[in-house]
Amino acid sequence: xxxxxxxxxxxxxxxxxxxxxxxxxxxxxxxxxxxxxxxxxxxxxxxxxxxxxxxxxxxxxxxxxxxxxxxxxxxxxxxxxxxxxxxxxxxxxxxxxxxxxxxxxxxxxxxxxxxxxxxxxxxxxxxxxxxxxxxxxxxxxxxxxxxxxxxxxxxxxxxxxxxxxxxxxxxxxxxxxxxxxxxxxxxxxxxxxxxxxxxxxxxx
Amino acid sequence: xxxxxxxxxxxxxxxxxxxxxxxxxxxxxxxxxxxxxxxxxxxxxxxxxxxxxxxxxxxxxxxxxxxxxxxxxxxxxxxxxxxxxxxxxxxxxxxxxxxxxxxxxxxxxxxxxxxxxxxxxxxxxxxxxxxxxxxxxxxxxxxxxxxxxxxxxxxxxxxxxxxxxxxxxxxxxxxxxxxxxxxxxxxxxxxxxxxxxxxxxxxx
Numbered sequence: 206x207x208x209x210x211x212x213x214x215x216x217x218x219x220x221x222x223x224x225x226x227x228x229x230x231x232x233x234x235x236x237x238x239x240x241x242x243x244x245x246x247x248x249x250x251x252x253x254x255x256x257x258x259x260x261x262x263x264x265x266x267x268x269x270x271x272x273x274x275x276x277x278x279x280x281x282x283x284x285x286x287x288x289x290x291x292x293x294x295x296x297x298x299x300x301x302x303x304x305x306x307x308x309x310x311x312x313x314x315x316x317x318x319x320x321x322x323x324x325x326x327x328x329x330x331x332x333x334x335x336x337x338x339x340x341x342x343x344x345x346x347x348x349x350x351x352x353x354x355x356x357x358x359x360x361x362x363x364x365x366x367x368x369x370x371x372x373x374x375x376x377x378x379x380x381x382x383x384x385x386x387x388x389x390x391x392x393x394x395x396x397x398x399x400x401x402x403x404x405x406x407x408x409x
Numbered sequence: 410x411x412x413x414x415x416x417x418x419x420x421x422x423x424x425x426x427x428x429x430x431x432x433x434x435x436x437x438x439x440x441x442x443x444x445x446x447x448x449x450x451x452x453x454x455x456x457x458x459x460x461x462x463x464x465x466x467x468x469x470x471x472x473x474x475x476x477x478x479x480x481x482x483x484x485x486x487x488x489x490x491x492x493x494x495x496x497x498x499x500x501x502x503x504x505x506x507x508x509x510x511x512x513x514x515x516x517x518x519x520x521x522x523x524x525x526x527x528x529x530x531x532x533x534x535x536x537x538x539x540x541x542x543x544x545x546x547x548x549x550x551x552x553x554x555x556x557x558x559x560x561x562x563x564x565x566x567x568x569x570x571x572x573x574x575x576x577x578x579x580x581x582x583x584x585x586x587x588x589x590x591x592x593x594x595x596x597x598x599x600x601x602x603x604x605x606x607x608x609x610x611x612x613x
Contacts, residue, residue: 247451324528324587338592345591368593369581369602375590376581377573383528383587386579387549388542389572398573406610 233260234267238281242319248278275333278323282340285319289344297355298400301374304348306396308378320383345371355407362409373403437464438471442485446523452482479537482527486544489523493548501559502604505578508552510600512582524587549575559611566613577607 237259241251253274257264271277290307292300327334348371355361377399380386441463445455457478461468475481494511496504531538552575559565581603584590 247453249451250453327588334589337588341590366602366606368591369606372581372584372591372594373577373603373606376584377576378580379584379588379590380576380580384531384541384583385538386545386583387572387576390576398570399577402570402573402577402610404610406606406608 227266230260230262230266231270234262234270234277235281235284236260238277239285239319242281242323248274248323251278253277275330278333279336279340281319282323282337286340286344289347292347292351294354297351297360298404300351301348301400301404302396304351305374305378305399308375309382309392309395324383345375348374359409361404361407365407370403370407374399431470434464434466434470435474438466438474438481439485439488440464442481443489443523446485446527452478452527455482457481479534482537483540483544485523486527486541490544490548493551496551496555498558501555501564502608504555505552505604505608506600508555509578509582509603512579513586513596513599528587549579552578563613565608565611569611574607574611578603 234256237256238251241255241259242248246255251274253267254264256277257267260267267277271280290304292303294300323333323337327337349367352361352365352367352370356363356365356367378395381390381392381395438460441460442455445459445463446452450459455478457471458468460481461471464471471481475484494508496507498504527537527541531541553571556565556569556571556574560567560569560571582599585594585599
């Protein structure tokens with residue numbers, strides 16, 4: 206069984222100091238957290254036992270790497286977000302479409318559900334909220350810089366409210382990812398339609 | 410204790426068929442659900458026992474009115490949303506500001522947290538999602554009709570994508586209510602700033 210082989214690998218590794226961690230078990234554990242959350246498990250109800258079972262590892266393997274559930278959730282958020290995207294930098298419209306399409310694709314919709322399941326936890330714990338915000342800030346700043354560049358090169362209005370514009374691009378995307386808030390807005394061409402609508406008011 | 414008096418009232422009422430329900434106990438129970446959810450309790454972890462204790466009634470009083478937790482959550486959502494607002498109908502801008510300010514006020518921020526705590530439940534249960542959508546649709550339609558009227562009287566562009574515009578107004582508001590997604594966007598004047606930015610692209 207997978208449980209045994211991954212645990213064995215972890216044990217072997219523990220016996221060989223200086224070797225890298227058991228990355229395969231770590232990845233399976235993080236993936237298990239994300240799958241449980243996206244299946245609608247609340248962060249509250251999530252147990253280290255359930256994560257271990259889902260990942261096919263022993264509970265000790267989970268605790269060896271993460272001392273508690275909060276630490277594990279933090280790593281799961283960071284993994285889920287991944288490194289921020291890098292815009293081409295040639296056209297404000299193209300860069301924004303790339304960023305929004307990246308938030309709205311199927312993979313991220315899956316992750317939107319994960320975020321949704323973390324929301325009660327985020328609201329309960331100021332520490333989790335701070336962690337979530339700092340996990341998000343690098344990607345937020347990518348969008349900010351696209352808009353700043355657009356203002357600087359005259360594509361966007363000089364008096365544009367950049368922070369509000371970021372929210373106008375991300376908020377609708379988040380509402381659809383988490384709640385499918387308006388089922389009458391089609392997924393097909395979503396990023397282009399939203400960016401064009403926002404730019405209609407933001408263009409110089 | 411409150412527990413005793415409300416239970417007594419419910420019992421008396423049960424003995425007098427044809428009399429109205431114990432509305433006071435019902436309201437206390439719904440309020441208890443909303444308070445527990447807004448304090449960060451997940452719908453998953455919420456128990457009928459905890460609701461009864463918080464409301465100061467016996468568990469039997471809760472079960473007399475709601476057969477299970479799902480039925481109770483549905484009623485809590487409906488109560489939380491309340492009747493949809495009625496716009497004055499004189500200015501598209503004023504009507505939209507009223508609707509957005511109503512979504513973003515402190516009372517609704519409290520309820521944004523409640524909705525956030527229901528999100529995992531909504532994602533897990535297609536039935537809960539359908540119920541949530543139908544609870545939301547009357548208010549969504551109020552906003553839709555404001556935009557339809559704006560297009561009809563020439564204030565808004567004839568080719569305006571009305572469903573997308575609804576999402577552009579509500580999505581940022583929801584993202585702030587639930588996640589305080591962009592802490593750099595001030596609460597003060599939020600509705601006016603958002604509506605003006607959307608109208609800049611939507612005006613005829």
